Amino acid sequence: YNPETGVFIRIRSKTRPDSIGKPAGYITKEGYVVISLGRNSYKAHRLAWLVTYSEWPDEDIDHVDRDKSNNKIANLRKASRSMNCANVGLRSQNTSGYRGVSFNAQWGRWFAQIIVGGEKRFLGYFESAEKASEAYVSAAKEAFGEYFPS
Numbered sequence: 001y002n003p004e005t006g007v008f009i010r011i012r013s014k015t016r017p018d019s020i021g022k023p024a025g026y027i028t029k030e031g032y033v034v035i036s037l038g039r040n041s042y043k044a045h046r047l048a049w050l051v052t053y054s055e056w057p058d059e060d061i062d063h064v065d066r067d068k069s070n071n072k073i074a075n076l077r078k079a080s081r082s083m084n085c086a087n088v089g090l091r092s093q094n095t096s097g098y099r100g101v102s103f104n105a106q107w108g109r110w111f112a113q114i115i116v117g118g119e120k121r122f123l124g125y126f127e128s129a130e131k132a133s134e135a136y137v138s139a140a141k142e143a144f145g146e147y148f149p150s
Contacts, residue, residue, distance in 0.1 A: 001048055003052060003072065006075065007071070010023070033045070045068075059079060060083075061078060062077050062083065096129050097129065100139075101129050101133050101136060110126045110129045121139070
């Protein structure tokens, strides 16, 4: 493992000798690098943590830049599940253009909500999506600190 590049290089292989000296693993459809060792497969960011700190991470490992294939040790940090989930972009089904903001057609108003520690918190109704987003961002910064991408 090279902590500067985040890449694992294969040093031996019983089944594919032509892979020796080449980057180990493959990228999943979710974007993670996975490395097979014997009959087991491991996400490379968790292996990088193990190799660097001599401990198997008991929590999630967050990619600071949100690039799931960037396994440079400087890009990895321990995180609770809630904190890890805070460091994500907009979901593909998002229609408001803002995280945590939705439109209530019945009331004709925008509302904001946030999930912290598995608990959904309603942040209120607002006249605009922008005002609802401000409420969400404020709550997210307070709840997640550096894990919330600004």
